[in-house]
Amino acid sequence: MALHTEHRAPIESGCPDGLQYMHPLMRKHYGNWAYHEDPRPGVLVHVAKNGEKIWTVRAGTQRILDLFTLRKLCEIGDEYGDGYVRFTLRSNIEYMVADEAKVEPLIKALEDAGFVVGGTKNSVTMISHTQGWLHCDIPGTDASGVVKAMMDELYEEFKSWNMPNRVHITTSCCQINCGGQGDIAINVQHTKPPKINHDLVANVCERPSVVARCPVAAIRPALVNGKPSLEVDEKKCICCGACYPPCPPMQINDAEHTKLAIWVGGNHSNARGRPTFHKLVAAGIPNNPPRWPEATAIVKRILEVYREDAKDWERINDWIERIGWPRFFEKTGLPFTKYHINNWLGARRSLNASTHIRF
Amino acid sequence: MANKHYETPMLDELEKGPWPSFISGIKRLRDQHPDERIKGMANSLLGQLEHSYETRKGYWKGGTVSVFGYGSGIIPRFSEVGHAFPESKEFHTLRVQPPAGNYYTTDMLRQLAESWEKWGSGLITFHGQTGNIMFIGTDTDNTQHFFDEINEYGWDLGGAGPCVRTGMSCVGAARCEQSCLDEMRVHRTLLNNFTDDVHRPALPYKFKFKVSGCPNDCMNSIERSDFAIIGTWRDDMKVDQEAVKEYVAKKGRDYILDNVVNRCPTNALALREDDTLEVNNRDCVRCMHCLNVMPKALSPGDDKGATILIGGKRTLKIGDLMGTVIVPFMKLDTDEDYERLVELAEEVIDFWAENGLEHERCGEMIERIGLANFLEGIGVDVDPNMVVEPRNISYVRMDGWDEEAEKWFRRKAEEKAAAAAG
16 A cells, blocks of 8 residues: 555556647548648648638647747647648648648748648658667667658659659668658668677576577577577578677677668558558668668669659559569669569469560 | 757758758757756757768667556667766657647647657657657656646557557548548547557557548558558539540540540540540549549549558568458448448457467468458458459369358358348
């Protein structure tokens, strides 16, 4: 009972009701919207079945918000908006206003404060990303830094509608890939097996769980220098890093051998085809802080070819399905290697068992 | 220490360029914030981050930190180089569940900012990849203080570790014409039914719910959640032929043929000579493409409900998996409908909790035991909508065929009788 006087018991309220924070027009027309239009990049207008309209202004931010930035966003919302905001899946902020006259001043206020209005429709929207060196316990690279450096280069694409369809880019700092599937994904790819600190394994790691964690059964218990530890069959090891989170003495990150790989054609939507996973197109890219220019250059090259070659409404996966992978590699100038050929479970489904060849 | 700024030549490079800089933001906390504690934390964090940039390594380690009564919701971070950067040596994140749909008033954001200013580093992200508000950076004591404060005005922690995780839902019915669901109700009904499983990790691994109001699946639920609820409809889509004609007049027949008719994956559309659109609703797979191109002319039908897919996940351990259709369609109108949804989720989680291996996601368990066994385990009948195509290999023992075929005919007869009665 003593505990109860010392500690406050939590109120297990769970997920809060969004209605209390929702713009009154959105509450009023909940489930009763007729259609929307896109008056300009970064702005949506939704029309309710009774004809009433609500305007949304979307802006990109640095995602890791400091108090000054968050308060600035609130200030803009109070002065130029209606005091109601939401955040998209890709961490863009959206301001909803009931009066069209507020739209232009709101855009100006956001841009004057350094935020970037855009990210709607067939733009390159904000890169969805993970924590990286700022906070994660297993990262091979930084996330916010990669994204900042890349969005500097894609700034105009965020603000405009130059692309055949929307482009969702993601980044991940390890091969668990928390950033998720993307039209283009820039992900860490380790190239060497973990370096094991055998003095620490027995004390830090629950060895059977670590053995079980390996996707290719390359880890086994071993006595090293008389101490219980783990050893890795380096011929089997796929350098995925799955053993590192449950066993930090199995260091997978390496200043030189942790690289970046680029994947394309991931698409979550059911529009046209079924959802797709992204596929490997480039690897061996240096993990080169603070601005990762090599990775950005490849992303920009892929985007340029896509913009020129794809037809309206084709996402990157739709476009490559039409032109074929050989032409993708030809047009982007990226090398096709033995590493592009899948050898994981179900790999045969990805091989060409036909005479369908483009000449 | 707080007066001495760590040199950050590499991070300084990230202050250049037009996109807003998180480094400039952290520096503002270091240089302009009145509270010495926040200044010191920001300085120390920048020092450690610069060190990571120089050495290309991370220096955070996990540990065990939680608030009283919970076993989840905090991501503990202890610095391995805390001796060099002492003011951020403990830098835990609190995962807080956002409102379904991520709506905020500026007043509420300010209130959260004030609480975080009192107890934390001053860094916040809306939202992490699971969907939580991430309050990044505080020490063990202040974790409790901050939680106690915001918990009093309506905020609760999300999941971390092997538990039900914070859910996500799209803007949906609040502002989207394509919405076929009451996303907020689905989200809150499910998540708040499993509050205990959010706060006290006792499952094989993580379990995520995500809700998308239509098959555009803006929440990425098929690929990123164990239990995806996606709005759809089963009657005819609505066609406003006058609006179709307006699109044709504005964009031209070729544009509509190339971008609407010919992009239909099941050839279910035809543009007639009088510029009206003919839809074969029996062939339509509700992919959303034509509705996306012509939102003013085409809309979902009235008989709305949800498709449920189970088993999506990211790479570890066996590779990426998409969810599989388990319920092709269910109505979500009445309280009873919602009870059925919760019962299904409970069945799935219970079966997986009993049969999943440690660190095995629900989809990986299904891969291991086979979909048919999973369906039997959760008491759901087989349905051809669950497969892209039937099996193509004869290596299977089928001496129960007659019985299984009989089940199918009996079920079809019952469905027919129910339809006739209803």
